[in-house]
Amino acid sequence: MEFLNELNDAQREAVLHVNGPNMIIAGAGSGKTRVLTYKIAYMISQGIDPFNILSLTFTNKAAREMKERVSSKIGSGNARNLWMGTFHSVFAKILRIEHSKIGYPANFTIYDSDDSKSLIKTILKEFSLDPKIYKPNLVYSRISSAKNNLISAEAYEKNTTIVGDDARSNKPLIYKVYQSYQNRCFAAGAMDFDDLLYKMNILLRDDAQALVKYQSKFKYILVDEFQDTNFSQLTILKRLAAKFENICVVGDDAQSIYAFRGANIENILNFKKMYTDTAVYKLEQNYRSTQYIVNAANSIIKHNSEQLKKEVWTSNVEGEKIKVFRTNSDNEEAAAIANELFSLEMRNHSGYDSYAILYRTNAQSRALEEALRRSNIPYRIYGGLSFYHRKEIKDLLAYYRLALNQKDEEAFKRAVNYPARGIGKTTIDKILLTAASNNMSLWEVVTNSNLRNIGIANATMNKLLGFIELIHSFKAIAENLTSFEAGEKIAASSGLLKELYSDKSVEGLNRYENIQELISGLKDFTENQKEQGLDNKLADFMNDVALLTDQDNESDDDIVKVTLMTIHASKGLEFPYVFVAGLEENLFPSQLSINSRSDLEEERRLFYVAITRAMNRAYLSFALTRFKWGNLNHCEPSRFIEEIDARYLDYPEMELFKSKPSIPKKTIPLKKPTAAFDPPTRLKKVSDSQKVSIHTDSDNSKLFVGAEVEHLRFGKGKITKLEGVSPNKKATVVFNNIGEKQLLLKFAKLKLL
DNA sequence: TAATGTAGAGTTTTT
DNA sequence: CTCTACATTA
Numbered sequence: 195m196e197f198l199n200e201l202n203d204a205q206r207e208a209v210l211h212v213n214g215p216n217m218i219i220a221g222a223g224s225g226k227t228r229v230l231t232y233k234i235a236y237m238i239s240q241g242i243d244p245f246n247i248l249s250l251t252f253t254n255k256a257a258r259e260m261k262e263r264v265s266s267k268i269g270s271g272n273a274r275n276l277w278m279g280t281f282h283s284v285f286a287k288i289l290r291i292e293h294s295k296i297g298y299p300a301n302f303t304i305y306d307s308d309d310s311k312s313l314i315k316t317i318l319k320e321f322s323l324d325p326k327i328y329k330p331n332l333v334y335s336r337i338s339s340a341k342n343n344l345i346s347a348e349a350y351e352k353n354t355t356i357v358g359d360d361a362r363s364n365k366p367l368i369y370k371v372y373q374s375y376q377n378r379c380f381a382a383g384a385m386d387f388d389d390l391l392y393k394m395n396i397l398l399r400d401d402a403q404a405l406v407k408y409q410s411k412f413k414y415i416l417v418d419e420f421q422d423t424n425f426s427q428l429t430i431l432k433r434l435a436a437k438f439e440n441i442c443v444v445g446d447d448a449q450s451i452y453a454f455r456g457a458n459i460e461n462i463l464n465f466k467k468m469y470t471d472t473a474v475y476k477l478e479q480n481y482r483s484t485q486y487i488v489n490a491a492n493s494i495i496k497h498n499s500e501q502l503k504k505e506v507w508t509s510n511v512e513g514e515k516i517k518v519f520r521t522n523s524d525n526e527e528a529a530a531i532a533n534e535l536f537s538l539e540m541r542n543h544s545g546y547d548s549y550a551i552l553y554r555t556n557a558q559s560r561a562l563e564e565a566l567r568r569s570n571i572p573y574r575i576y577g578g579l580s581f582y583h584r585k586e587i588k589d590l591l592a593y594y595r596l597a598l599n600q601k602d603e604e605a606f607k608r609a610v611n612y613p614a615r616g617i618g619k620t621t622i623d624k625i626l627l628t629a630a631s632n633n634m635s636l637w638e639v640v641t642n643s644n645l646r647n648i649g650i651a652n653a654t655m656n657k658l659l660g661f662i663e664l665i666h667s668f669k670a671i672a673e674n675l676t677s678f679e680a681g682e683k684i685a686a687s688s689g690l691l692k693e694l695y696s697d698k699s700v701e702g703l704n705r706y707e708n709i710q711e712l713i714s715g716l717k718d719f720t721e722n723q724k725e726q727g728l729d730n731k732l733a734d735f736m737n738d739v740a741l742l743t744d745q746d747n748e749s750d751d752d753i754v755k756v757t758l759m760t761i762h763a764s765k766g767l768e769f770p771y772v773f774v775a776g777l778e779e780n781l782f783p784s785q786l787s788i789n790s791r792s793d794l795e796e797e798r799r800l801f802y803v804a805i806t807r808a809m810n811r812a813y814l815s816f817a818l819t820r821f822k823w824g825n826l827n828h829c830e831p832s833r834f835i836e837e838i839d840a841r842y843l844d845y846p847e848m849e850l851f852k853s854k855p856s857i858p859k860k861t862i863p864l865k866k867p868t869a870a871f872d873p874p875t876r877l878k879k880v881s882d883s884q885k886v887s888i889h890t891d892s893d894n895s896k897l898f899v900g901a902e903v904e905h906l907r908f909g910k911g912k913i914t915k916l917e918g919v920s921p922n923k924k925a926t927v928v929f930n931n932i933g934e935k936q937l938l939l940k941f942a943k944l945k946l947l
Numbered sequence: 948t949a950a951t952g953t954a955g956a957g958t959t960t961t962t
Numbered sequence: 963c964t965c966t967a968c969a970t971t972a
Binding site for chain 2: 251252253254255256280281282283304306307387388390391419422451452454455554555556557577614616617618619620621738740741742743760761762763765766781784785786787796797800822823
């Protein structure tokens with residue numbers, strides 16, 4: 195067990211605690227994953243059968259990484275027998291085994307949130323509910339949060355508090371939508387994400403046999419990111435752990451950032467009350483970041499009231515203060531970041547993958563992208579439209595889904611509609627109506643009823659029969675061929691491939707390539723499964739394809755790139771250099787959070803997560819004006835900047851900002867561009883205080899190659915190269931003290947000597 | 948039924 | 963601004 199020596203005292207104690215409930219509070223960068231993997235390795239070395247260990251994570255990526263790390267410790271043979279995966283994928287697997295106990299087919303479809311929302315829209319239409327009042331997103335989140343609190347559709351209707359809330363918000367009929375939604379999902383042989391957890395609860399609650407079976411199987415349960423669990427997940431855990439109570443939860447309350455989605459921070463705050471003999475281990479030594487970063491992060495999180503006590507510290511180098519950039523506009527902010535990033539890279543040559551630019555909202559990425567592109571800095575954006583959510587992918591998957599489960603309503607609607615085959619809205623509406631009033635699936639309607647009776651014309655009927663025939667043939671293909679062969683055949687026979695191939699536009703080409711990528715993914719899958727002696731039918735591929743996300747699909751080209759992502763997406767990652775952009779009131783913290791204490795605390799935790807991603811240096815930036823939906827808005831710096839202890843900041847203007855009266859928030863129409871360049875005088879005075887690296891108005895036209903220049907920070911040097919045109923003119927300067935640097939002239943403010 | 952235009956909405960989103 | 967979803971027209 196020499197690997198135990200690689201741990202610090204707190205980590206080792208946590209690893210050695212195997213029996214009984216225990217909770218590991220793991221500060222940011224404190225080696226949480228290491229503890230979890232070593233703990234599993236240790237358990238197995240103590241003779242615990244891997245078959246008896248269940249390890250749950252939130253992302254497939256985390257699960258995969260964990261599995262790899264455990265494999266390298268205990269060998270892949272042992273690791274293969276561990277039950278390690280996401281909540282959703284593990285429970286989906288169990289529910290497919292136990293499907294008959296809950297009345298579902300083994301090959302039930304998993305609806306993703308697009309499917310769910312589409313179904314909700316259909317239902318709203320049938321009930322003639324105004325989608326402007328009953329916003330599908332809102333209805334979905336009401337249903338979702340009910341399910342995550344284990345409130346059934348029937349219980350929802352009887353819950354006066356909930357129904358009262360709905361009534362007050364002018365949406366008294368949500369309970370009806372919920373009921374219909376559940377019925378339709380069931381008729382379609384489909385479960386949504388929340389159902390996977392909900393039905394798992396039902397299984398364990400109502401089926402004593404299953405309960406005993408899984409309680410005995412999972413003698414040891416480990417849960418990562420416990421702060422992000424919801425009530426439904428917690429209840430499953432409690433049910434499974436009730437027999438042995440060997441449950442280990444790992445998490446950090448300070449990094450709980452998904453409460454808006456139903457995660458319940460109380461789960462971690464109250465764990466000790468649930469299991470009174472819980473042993474608590476705190477991992478407080480941070481191995482990731484410099485002292486300045488750790489201290490700054492601590493000083494932020496101190497402002498939250500609800501938290502578990504812990505003191506994160508580090509023995510790493512002191513590092514440098516967190517630098518704050520103040521800029522006049524969002525574009526200048528982006529340029530300042532690109533500029534600083536570029537000069538850092540010129541100095542350190544650490545590779546562009548050492549940098550991350552984090553932001554609160556995806557919309558902020560545009561300006562940043564542009565600035566990076568202009569500076570020829572390679573970057574990669576995470577987030578946005580994920581691979582599996584692209585239309586063409588969903589279209590093809592709809593055929594696969596239908597081949598496996600003909601009752602799948604959402605797949606039916608999608609497949610029948612594309613490629614165009616002369617079956618349109620009117621026909622579908624008729625089928626939908628019949629299905630809804632008879633509680634049937636769409637497939638049952640088109641295969642069982644007399645279509646003429648529901649008013650479908652002969653010509654259309656023949657087209658429908660052709661479609662049914664097609665799906666029948668796909669069903670046979672899916673059953674008999676490997677997933678790759680079947681997937682390829684269906685893509686071709688559905689006409690989808692041809693349709694996309696004939697589209698020669700850039701987007702069309704892209705779509706075609708995406709389809710090719712999916713099919714080559716199928717090929718990999720088929721070969722992998724074969725190698726491991728596992729089933730490789732289309733059904734096996736589709737089992738949890740709905741549970742996959744983009745990050746599971748990282749097709750990394752070898753170019754090292756700057757990472758652009760939302761702070762949410764950055765959780766669990768680390769970068770030597772981190773820029774956090776858009777630190778403005780109403781953006782970060784978000785406008786929708788500032789009226790509620792708990793929402794604001796979540797934003798603050800988000801900020802904490804952002805800062806603690808940084809290993810060497812962190813930068814914060816904000817703009818005084820920002821375009822939002824074509825309008826120019828004045829912005830105030832975020833309260834979060836002030837909340838950081840000033841000792842850890844490189845932000846000389848802060849004092850001036852603190853004393854200023856707050857600028858009334860207003861929207862200025864685009865028509866008055868002068869406003870953008872005419873900030874209040876008090877602010878203008880600040881910009882003269884030299885420390886700010888943003889200047890737009892220096893005259894660079896007189897510079898020439900060979901000129902002796904002076905730079906405020908870098909000192910004296912000589913220009914060796916000039917390139918680009920104003921305003922993006924770039925100079926290469928060899929400085930006497932620090933050597934060669936490339937500078938964008940509009941920012942560098944070089945003085946000709 | 949299919950294509951084309953316009954209105955409206957637009958935090959974060961592991962699954 | 964920019965995407966998407968629906969409605970109108972051909």
